[in-house]
Amino acid sequence: xxxxxxxxxxxxxxxxxxxxxxxxxxxxxxxxxxxxxxxxxxxxxxxxxxxxxxxxxxxxxxxxxxxxxxxxxxxxxxxxxxxxxxxxxxxxxxxxxxxxxxxxxxxxxxxxxxxxxxxxxxxxxxxxxxxxxxxxxxxxxxxxxxxxxxxxxxxxxxxxxxxxxxxxxxxxxxxxxxxxxxxxxxxxxxxxxxxxxxxxxxxxxxxxxxxxxxxxxxxxxxxxxxxxxxxxxxxxxxxxxxxxxxxxxxxxxxxxxxxxxxxxxxxxxxxxxxxxxxxxxxxxxxxxxxxxxxxxxxxxxxxxxxxxxxxxxxxxxxxxxxxxxxxxxxxxxxxxxxxxxxxxxxxxxxxxxxxxxxxxxxxxxxxxxx
Numbered sequence: 001x002x003x004x005x006x007x008x009x010x011x012x013x014x015x016x017x018x019x020x021x022x023x024x025x026x027x028x029x030x031x032x033x034x035x036x037x038x039x040x041x042x043x044x045x046x047x048x049x050x051x052x053x054x055x056x057x058x059x060x061x062x063x064x065x066x067x068x069x070x071x072x073x074x075x076x077x078x079x080x081x082x083x084x085x086x087x088x089x090x091x092x093x094x095x096x097x098x099x100x101x102x103x104x105x106x107x108x109x110x111x112x113x114x115x116x117x118x119x120x121x122x123x124x125x126x127x128x129x130x131x132x133x134x135x136x137x138x139x140x141x142x143x144x145x146x147x148x149x150x151x152x153x154x155x156x157x158x159x160x161x162x163x164x165x166x167x168x169x170x171x172x173x174x175x176x177x178x179x180x181x182x183x184x185x186x187x188x189x190x191x192x193x194x195x196x197x198x199x200x201x202x203x204x205x206x207x208x209x210x211x212x213x214x215x216x217x218x219x220x221x222x223x224x225x226x227x228x229x230x231x232x233x234x235x236x237x238x239x240x241x242x243x244x245x246x247x248x249x250x251x252x253x254x255x256x257x258x259x260x261x262x263x264x265x266x267x268x269x270x271x272x273x274x275x276x277x278x279x280x281x282x283x284x285x286x287x288x289x290x291x292x293x294x295x296x297x298x299x300x301x302x303x304x305x306x307x308x309x310x311x312x313x314x315x316x317x318x319x320x321x322x323x324x325x326x327x328x329x330x331x332x333x334x335x336x337x338x339x340x341x342x343x344x345x346x347x348x349x350x351x352x353x354x355x356x357x358x359x360x361x362x363x364x365x366x367x368x369x370x
Contacts, residue, residue, distance in 0.1 A: 029062040029124070033245035034232040037067035039252045042098045042109060045069060047264035048252040049117055050101060053168065053175055055257075059121035061245075064235050066116060066228055069109040071185070072096045073192050076104040076166060080204035080277050082195065087345050089191050099273045102177065104166030105207030108192050112183035112214070114227060118176045125174035127152060127167055133234055134163070134180065141230040142219050153210065154178070160213035182224055183216040196345065202280035274301035274342075283309070284348045286355070294351055298343045306338050306351070 035052075037045055045067045052065065072095055075081050081097055084106040090097055109115070118130045128148070135146040135154055147155045154163035165178040189212070216222045236244040254261050266272055279299045286292045297305035337354055344350075 029060060029239065031061040031243045031245050032236050032239040033061065033063050034235060034247045035063055035065045035250045036247060037065065037252055038249055040068055040070045040111065042069040042072040042074060042096060043264045043268040044252045046098060046100055046267050047260050048257065050263050051257045051260050052119060053173055058119045058173055059124060063119045064116060064232065065119065066232065068111055068114060071110040071188060072098060073106065073108055074098045074100050075106045076205055077101055078103055078205040078278060079106060080200065080202045080280055081274065082345055083200050083202055083204065084195060084207055086192055086195050095192060097273055098267065099276060102166040102168040103205060105164060106193060107164055107179050108184065108189040110185055110188065112185065114180040114182055114224065116178050116180065116231065120174055122169055122172055122174045125169060125176065127165060127176040130176050131165065131178065134231055137230040137234045141226065142222060144215065156213055156215065159211060161210040162213060162215060180227065181212060181214050182222060182227055183214050186212065199283040200280055201283065202278060204278040204280065277301055282347060286352045287348055288352055296347055301343055303338050303341050303343050
């Protein structure tokens with residue numbers, strides 16, 4: 001298969017009705033295919049997922065998309081990356097941060113993690129059946145003790161989370177995607193998903209911490225190729241031999257999927273990755289002066305307000321009045337210079353830098369450093 005036309009031929013092939021019902025809640029599909037993405041770029045693969053979701057009508061012919069990414073972190077659509085991720089570690093390690101279109105929690109991806117996206121019609125959507133299929137493939141192939149929790153996590157030995165799940169549904173189409181930890185770099189995972197402690201107040205969806213483990217940790221015979229083959233073959237068996245369209249390698253490019261690059265650009269844009277963060281507030285004390293407490297409001301990834309908080313022993317003064325009393329020349333510049341700027345986890349240092357830089361005299365500096 002060398003072009004988008006080939007993919008369309010796969011999806012548009014003559015329908016052959018199944019002899020038995022597939023594991024879905026609506027009418028069974030008449031054909032099934034497994035698409036293997038040839039990209040390891042997180043933004044490209046998220047764009048391909050979105051492109052298929054928007055451009056194909058599933059139901060008669062459904063698709064399992066299998067994909068892997070180079071090291072990166074992906075937050076859910078409604079999450080706050082500064083609350084979920086160690087952004088400083090990502091920057092130092094040159095790991096990209098992405099935001100997907102579905103909900104759910106934050107995940108770390110690398111080439112030891114497998115991503116599975118089950119595309120169906122809305123009527124056929126059944127994440128329970130999808131998770132049961134993955135669990136059964138692991139049991140049949142390696143004898144793993146696999147269960148599915150009430151939160152739709154796949155568990156190893158009823159303790160260790162090896163897969164998280166999320167979904168997106170519209171009136172006609174749906175997809176359910178999940179991760180599968182085969183041989184992930186858990187040191188990098190833990191470093192990336194350990195945000196430094198700070199006082200963030202947010203209404204964003206929060207991830208639920210869990211103990212994790214790789215499938216390969218206790219089973220040397222496990223390999224990524226064998227896992228893909230086991231899950232893909234069990235998926236295709238639902239359609240029967242004549243209705244199976246088999247494994248298809250797909251090349252996520254504009255030649256195959258017109259407009260894909262535009263979708264990819266949008267998913268990689270800071271306006272999406274950071275700008276879609278729900279409103280939040282960051283309250284902190286200045287590093288060089290713990291008496292000064294500041295509250296920063298952030299909307300769309302931008303600082304929208306900076307407010308000093310009054311100390312407990314200054315009930316007769318507002319926070320602004322109190323800061324002006326000890327740093328008379330600093331606070332107006334603080335407001336004007338930081339409002340409208342991009343938020344980062346280094347905001348306490350930025351605020352302190354403004355106060356130190358704008359203070360008029362050495363007495364102000366001494367007061368701040370007390």
